[in-house]
Amino acid sequence: MKHWIVFLILTGLLVTCTEHHLIKNKTCREQVQQALQKQKQLLLGKNEQLFLALKKEMSIKEKEALRFLYAYMPLNDLLDYDEKFFYDQVKIALKARDEMPWGRSIPDDLFFHFVLPSRVSNENLDTFRLAVYDELKQRVEEMNMRKAALEINHWCHEKVTYRPTDARTSSPLSLMRTSWGRCGEEAVFTVNAMRTVGIPARQVYTPRWAHTDDNHAWVEVWINGKWYFLGACEPEPELNMGWFAEPVTRAMMVNSAIYGYYDGNETVSSHRGKTAVLNITGNYTPVKQIFIKVSDRESKPVNSAKVFFKLFNYGELTSIASKETDSTGVVSITTALGDLVVWATDQINFGYKKITIEQVDTVNIVINKTPDNVNTDQFDLVPPINHTPRKVDAHHREENKRRLSEEDKIRKSYMSTFPDSTASDGYASRFDVEPGRLWKIIRESAGNWKEIIHFIEQGSAISKEETLRVLEVISDKDLRDTKTSVLFDHLKNANNVKENWKKSHYEDYIHYILNPRIANENLVPYRSFIQQSFTDNQKTLFQADPSSLFFWIKEKVTLIEEEDFSRVVISPVGVMKSKMADLYSLNVFFVATCRSLGIPARINRQSFALEYFVRGEWRSVRFKEAKDTVILKGFLHLTTSEKEFDPLYYKHWSIARYENGIYQTIGLAWNTGMSTLPDKIELNTGDYVLSTGIRKNNGTVLCKLSFFQIKENETTHFNAGFRKSEEKLNVLGEINLDNTIHILETDQDMRVSKLLDKQEAIFIWIDPDKEPTKHVMGNLVRLKDQFEKWNGKIILLLEEESIAQTLDISQFPGIPSNCIYVCDKKMKLRKSIERKNHKLALPQYPIILVVDQNGKYYYYSNGYKIGVGEQLIKTLRKLSGELQL
Numbered sequence: 001m002k003h004w005i006v007f008l009i010l011t012g013l014l015v016t017c018t019e020h021h022l023i024k025n026k027t028c029r030e031q032v033q034q035a036l037q038k039q040k041q042l043l044l045g046k047n048e049q050l051f052l053a054l055k056k057e058m059s060i061k062e063k064e065a066l067r068f069l070y071a072y073m074p075l076n077d078l079l080d081y082d083e084k085f086f087y088d089q090v091k092i093a094l095k096a097r098d099e100m101p102w103g104r105s106i107p108d109d110l111f112f113h114f115v116l117p118s119r120v121s122n123e124n125l126d127t128f129r130l131a132v133y134d135e136l137k138q139r140v141e142e143m144n145m146r147k148a149a150l151e152i153n154h155w156c157h158e159k160v161t162y163r164p165t166d167a168r169t170s171s172p173l174s175l176m177r178t179s180w181g182r183c184g185e186e187a188v189f190t191v192n193a194m195r196t197v198g199i200p201a202r203q204v205y206t207p208r209w210a211h212t213d214d215n216h217a218w219v220e221v222w223i224n225g226k227w228y229f230l231g232a233c234e235p236e237p238e239l240n241m242g243w244f245a246e247p248v249t250r251a252m253m254v255n256s257a258i259y260g261y262y263d264g265n266e267t268v269s270s271h272r273g274k275t276a277v278l279n280i281t282g283n284y285t286p287v288k289q290i291f292i293k294v295s296d297r298e299s300k301p302v303n304s305a306k307v308f309f310k311l312f313n314y315g316e317l318t319s320i321a322s323k324e325t326d327s328t329g330v331v332s333i334t335t336a337l338g339d340l341v342v343w344a345t346d347q348i349n350f351g352y353k354k355i356t357i358e359q360v361d362t363v364n365i366v367i368n369k370t371p372d373n374v375n376t377d378q379f380d381l382v383p384p385i386n387h388t389p390r391k392v393d394a395h396h397r398e399e400n401k402r403r404l405s406e407e408d409k410i411r412k413s414y415m416s417t418f419p420d421s422t423a424s425d426g427y428a429s430r431f432d433v434e435p436g437r438l439w440k441i442i443r444e445s446a447g448n449w450k451e452i453i454h455f456i457e458q459g460s461a462i463s464k465e466e467t468l469r470v471l472e473v474i475s476d477k478d479l480r481d482t483k484t485s486v487l488f489d490h491l492k493n494a495n496n497v498k499e500n501w502k503k504s505h506y507e508d509y510i511h512y513i514l515n516p517r518i519a520n521e522n523l524v525p526y527r528s529f530i531q532q533s534f535t536d537n538q539k540t541l542f543q544a545d546p547s548s549l550f551f552w553i554k555e556k557v558t559l560i561e562e563e564d565f566s567r568v569v570i571s572p573v574g575v576m577k578s579k580m581a582d583l584y585s586l587n588v589f590f591v592a593t594c595r596s597l598g599i600p601a602r603i604n605r606q607s608f609a610l611e612y613f614v615r616g617e618w619r620s621v622r623f624k625e626a627k628d629t630v631i632l633k634g635f636l637h638l639t640t641s642e643k644e645f646d647p648l649y650y651k652h653w654s655i656a657r658y659e660n661g662i663y664q665t666i667g668l669a670w671n672t673g674m675s676t677l678p679d680k681i682e683l684n685t686g687d688y689v690l691s692t693g694i695r696k697n698n699g700t701v702l703c704k705l706s707f708f709q710i711k712e713n714e715t716t717h718f719n720a721g722f723r724k725s726e727e728k729l730n731v732l733g734e735i736n737l738d739n740t741i742h743i744l745e746t747d748q749d750m751r752v753s754k755l756l757d758k759q760e761a762i763f764i765w766i767d768p769d770k771e772p773t774k775h776v777m778g779n780l781v782r783l784k785d786q787f788e789k790w791n792g793k794i795i796l797l798l799e800e801e802s803i804a805q806t807l808d809i810s811q812f813p814g815i816p817s818n819c820i821y822v823c824d825k826k827m828k829l830r831k832s833i834e835r836k837n838h839k840l841a842l843p844q845y846p847i848i849l850v851v852d853q854n855g856k857y858y859y860y861s862n863g864y865k866i867g868v869g870e871q872l873i874k875t876l877r878k879l880s881g882e883l884q885l
Contacts, residue, residue, distance in 0.1 A: 022061040022094075024108060029064070035071035035261065035274065039078070042560070043578070053083030065090040068112050072260035072274040073119070075560060075582065079574035080524075081125060089118045092129045096198035099137065102145045103198045109264055110222055114200035117259035120188045121169055121203055122568045124481075124522040128172035129196045136197050146239065149199055149221045149230070156190045156233040158407040162771045164778070166477055168520050174481035177447035179415050183771065186232035187217040194221055202258065204229065204280065206251040207320040208313035210338050210383035211699030213651070213866035214775075215313075216244055220256070227283070234770065235404065237396035243770050246844055247864045249387040250699070252311060252336045253320040254281040267334065269321070281336055285384060289334045291362045294325050294344045294351075301329025302346055302367055308662065309333060310341040312381050312693045312701040316654040316665045317341055338384040345661030354379040371658050371687035371707060378704040378723060404769060419449055431456055433468065441471045445479040455484040459491050466514060467491060473515045474523070482523050489525030490516040496531070496543075496598035505600070508613065512600035518591045519584070519603050521569035529573050530596040539597055546599050546612045550621045553590055557581055559623060572596075586623050605667045607657065607684050634710035635680040636688075640720040644877065646673035651867065652694065653720060658687035671782075674720065683710045692722050697859070697871060729858045729878050733837035735763075735829065737855045741797070742823040752829065755820075758853045760792040760880055762872060765830055767845040768798070768811070772864040776846045777812045779869030780819065786873055787816040790880070797824040850875045 023029045040051060054066060069086050070078070093116045097103040106115060118125055139155060140148035163180035172192045175181045181189070187203040194201035200222035208215045220227045223239070231242035248254065255269070255277055262268060262276035269279035281287050294305040303326065308319040323331045325344075335357055343352040344365045351367045419427070424442040428435040445452040452471065459467030470491055471479065494514045495502075502509045516523050534542070542549040558580045570578075570585035572592040581589055587603060587610050594601030600613035611618045611631065620631045636655075640647060647653050649672045656663035666683070690706045702723040710716055737753035755761075766773045780787065780794065787794060796819055824830055830847065844863035850872060851857045859875040861868055 020060045022064040022108070023068070023112070028108070031261065032064070032068050032071045036067055039071060039073075042075075043078075043580070050078055050083070053087060056087075058087075061094060062087075062090055065094060065112075065116055068116065068260065074274065074568065075580065076568045076570040076574065076585070077119065077125065079578050079580070080571050085125070085127075086118075088127070088130060090116070092133055092196070093198075096133070096137075096196065100141065100198040102148075106198065106200060106222075109262075110200045113258050113260055113262055113264075114202050114222065115195050115198055117195075118192070119259060120191045121184065121257070123169040123185075123188045124171040124174070124568075126171040126173045128176075128192050131173060132193070133196055136193060140197055145199060145223045148197065149194060149223060149228075149239065150235065150237075152193050152197065152199070153190060153230055153233070153235045154403060154407060156186070156193050157235050157404065158410045160186055160189055160233045161408075161411060161769070162186060162233065162774060164774075166475055166520075168475070168477055168522070170477060170481045174448075178480045179411055179447060183232065184217040186234075187219050190219045190230075190232035194219070199223075202256045204254060204256045206248065206254050208311060208318055209247065209250070209866075210252045210311050210313075210336075210381070211247065211250045211386075212695070212864065213314045216247070216864075218242065218244060227280075229284075235400065235407075237400045243772055243844060244864060246386055246388070249285045250336075250338070250384045251281065251285060252338050252340065252384065253279070253309075254284055256280060269334075270323070279334055281334065285336045285387065287334050287336055288357055289332055290355075290357060290360055291330055291332045292325070292342055292344070293362060293364050294329045294331070295364065295366055296346070296349075297366065297368045299366075301325070301327075302344075303327045303329065305329065305344050305346050305367065306661065307331050307365075308343040308345075309335065310343055311339070312691070312703050314654075315648070315650045315652055315693065316656065316691055317343075317663075317703070317705075318665075319343075336384045339381040341379075341381070343662065347661040350661050354381070356382070371709070374707045376704065376706045378702075381701045381703055383699040408769065415446075418446055427453060427456075431460060431464070433464065437468065437472075441468075441479060444476040448480045448482070451482070451484045452479060455487045455491075458484065458488050462491055466494075466510075469510050470514060470516065473510060474517045478517060478523055486523050486525050487516065489527055490514070493527035493531060493596065494598075496539075496596070508600050512602050512613065513595050513598060515595070518588050518595075519569070521571075521588050524571045524573070526572040526576075526592055527596040530576060530593055533576055534597075542593075542597055543599060546594060546601075546614050547619070547621070549593060549597070549599070550590065550612075550623075553586070553593070554623060557586060557589070559583060559586060583623060590621070590623075607666055608664070609684070632685040632712045633682050634685050634712055635715040636683055636708075636710060637680055637715050637717045638674065638677060638690075638720060639718070640674055640722070642674075642720070642722050645870065645873070646675045647692070647720065647722060648673055651870075652722065653690065653692045655683075656689050656691065657684065658689070663689045680715060685710050685712050690718065690720055692720060694722055694725055695867065695871075696725050696727055697861070729875070731856045731858060732860050733833065733857055735849070735851060735855045735857060736832050736836075739829045739832060740825075741795075741829060742825055744821040744823060752855070755793070755795065755822075756851070756853060756855075760790075760853060760876065761851045762792070762794045762876075763797060763847075763849045763851060763857075764794065765797045765824065765845055765847040770845060772844070773846050775864070775866060776848070776868055777815060779867070779872075780816055781812070781814040783869045783873060784814060784816045788818060790818075790876055792818065792876070792880075794819040796821050797829070798822070799827060800825060848872070850879065852879060 066086060140151050143151060159176045161180050165182045169185050169188055170181060172189045175185050175189050191201040191203050202220050203217055204220050205217040206215055218229055219232045220229050228239035230239055234242060236242055258276045258278060261271060267279045268276045270277045292307055294302045296302050305325045307323050307325060309321045310317045310319050321333060325331045337358040339354065339356050341352055341354050342363055342365060343350065344367055346367055349367045350369050351365045353363060353365055355363055419442050421439050424439040425435045428438040441452060442449055456467055470487060497509065497513060556579055557575060560580055560582050569588050570581055572589045575581045575585055575589040590610060591601040591603060594612050602611050604611050609620045611620050618631055649668045650670050654665045656665045687709050692704045693701045695701050702725060704721060704723055708716055708718055739752050740749050741752060742749050794816060800823055848861040849857040850859035858879060
């Protein structure tokens with residue numbers, strides 16, 4: 001009996017001890033400790049004080065949560081945020097775990113990877129969770145997890161809506177202050193909101209679409225044992241619904257990047273540094289595993305060959321995944337059932353092959369090509385077929401629309417507090433600046449306008465003109481999320497140049513010294529710190545010979561090769577303090593240091609090379625090669641025999657330069673027409689490929705690769721060829737011209753026949769609140785001149801509920817003058833089309849038809865597509881022959 005009592009007491013002690021642990025699995029605790037020791041070893045002799053937070057008094061659970069964050073956080077987080085920030089994040093995460101009804105039901109591994117981390121992607125971290133926890137808790141604490149997740153997304157929609165912006169990701173609080181952002185920012189915002197109340201959430205993305213240009217990011221939430229998807233800031237009546245539900249069935253790859261080493265029950269495609277990348281394509285569309293075998297010219301397997309899986313998107317062959325071969329020269333990938341180009345290289349030679357996933361099991365690629373033994377190639381890339389998404393019943397759809405309308409009003413009420421042009425003119429008068437010039441700045445600053453006004457007030461005491469130039473040279477997003485103190489540091493500490501040089505090179509001074517923006521980093525103050533970190537003798541030496549600064553950095557700063565999923569730049573202050581950086585951060589640090597010392601420097605937007613200006617010429621440096629070289633230039637005279645349209649860069653074509661076995665796209669101006677390029681395009685010497693692609697209506701791309709060389713001081717003449725689509729116009733169906741629609745401008749009903757008035761027309765059913773409609777409306781604006789040359793009408797049709805709830809014509813300024821807003825009452829016209837042609841499903845907005853004067857339609861599209869404007873132009877040209885690009 002005594003033995004049993006002792007046994008029960010000991011067992012109880014063990015259970016109690018285990019319950020004190022947040023990480024209950026001993027092996028997992030040991031893994032975290034090993035990762036933490038690796039972090040400490042990385043910083044040995046440099047910044048061990050960063051880990052002092054772990055020695056403070058705190059509970060076992062707090063300490064284990066903090067250890068997990070420190071063990072796996074990317075280097076930029078370790079160097080750029082203080083210990084209090086992460087301790088506060090731990091406390092709020094544990095608070096949600098204790099206070100929310102579902103908190104204790106979340107498995108340990110899900111809590112650590114999908115609730116605890118404040119980092120989601122490459123955003124700047126902030127105190128969002130602390131700021132919104134109480135508000136969100138009160139909103140959902142009486143709900144179950146499923147209803148809570150749906151409700152949190154409604155809250156997100158109250159705060160943020162979709163609008164395209166640049167690739168840098170604003171922090172959640174900055175996005176809420178702005179009230180709009182691109183899909184990746186909405187996803188970061190929504191994941192943070194879900195995690196705030198203890199719901200496991202992750203950002204999910206397709207690197208690039210196969211059937212159309214662009215990419216997309218959304219959110220998955222874990223509810224009672226299963227992952228579900230939803231559109232970020234785009235509430236639907238239920239989970240596993242969204243406008244992208246049909247497009248994602250055509251995605252070749254769907255990923256999620258996870259904080260920390262993950263060993264769950266999902267497919268981990270790679271462990272990248274301290275993180276994992278999940279391949280969850282199979283959750284959305286049929287997939288298949290294939291094997292790639294890479295050999296050299298002598299048929300020997302190539303170990304550690306880099307293999308890239310590419311598709312055509314935005315005018316380039318771009319990678320959606322990359323892997324390295326094993327000792328047998330083999331690598332595998334699981335992907336959807338479409339076409340890809342597989343590119344393999346040993347970083348000297350390369351080989352490639354276009355494949356159709358469904359038709360292959362093993363692909364043999366021989367690395368036997370060099371830039372001088374390739375000429376031209378062409379192939380078709382076919383995307384996967386689409387699948388019908390889930391639908392919702394009418395009652396829940398209408399109730400959801402009603403809620404969306406109320407949420408739009410809440411968000412717009414907040415946005416109405418931003419200054420209008422009249423208020424901006426008042427500030428212009430106060431600061432004695434040109435009103436139009438200031439309004440461009442204030443308009444883009446959105447909810448950050450007070451910081452911008454404060455900066456103008458402070459900066460005018462130094463230089464009113466340079467204050468405005470700072471605001472004009474940074475990005476629009478910088479205006480929306482940068483504090484006064486950051487901008488002022490750059491303005492105040494940017495004049496370390498000789499006055500005569502500044503006068504003679506004023507624009508170079510503005511763009512390459514004064515300018516705070518270097519690459520895609522978050523703007524932070526660093527100039528005064530960097531200036532104080534060098535002696536006067538060092539500064540004099542560096543200014544006279546910037547190459548000596550390059551070699552000083554090369555000697556003093558340790559280059560860390562390990563990747564992390566965030567890819568966030570370590571701040572220049574963080575690099576200077578730690579003397580550590582990844583290559584991207586090191587490049588930014590070099591430019592930041594140059595500019596802080598009055599040396600013009602940049603990361604070249606075309607070649608992405610690291611450059612500084614000295615003695616009248618730009619010189620290039622490379623840290624990985626430790627050399628300083630003069631940039632050799634040649635010229636490209638590019639022509640095309642294409643007469644039907646003006647090919648756009650990053651849309652129909654791109655140019656890539658060969659380096660280390662792959663071709664990397666250079667940065668010419670986005671959407672620049674080939675006809676508007678200069679007669680001679682200046683390029684760095686080297687080997688290049690011109691990629692062209694014409695996308696057919698079904699998403700298939702007709703690709704062509706043309707290889708050429710640029711030699712020093714020589715002009716290469718090259719004709720860009722575009723493959724022709726043999727698609728012919730066919731009558732797909734006919735609309736009933738006797739149907740009646742309601743013209744919003746005149747508030748009158750009108751027969752379709754009278755509206756057409758013997759003219760051709762484009763019918764577009766729109767949902768103004770959704771991202772796909774906003775893309776199409778943006779296409780109409782961009783191609784306004786072409787559409788206005790056409791003798792026809794663009795008829796924008798809405799449901800009655802959309803007119804009352806979501807239509808805001810002001811959000812689509814600049815649309816063609818031949819656009820007409822109409823109401824398709826009870827969707828009678830749309831439903832009549834469905835009844836006449838059962839083969840055409842019309843489930844997803846926008847729905848587009850090109851109709852002739854007799855009501856016959858020749859073009860049909862529904863749902864999310866980028867570049868649909870160009871397809872409409874081509875269809876109209878074939879139909880009428882009147883439109884000239």
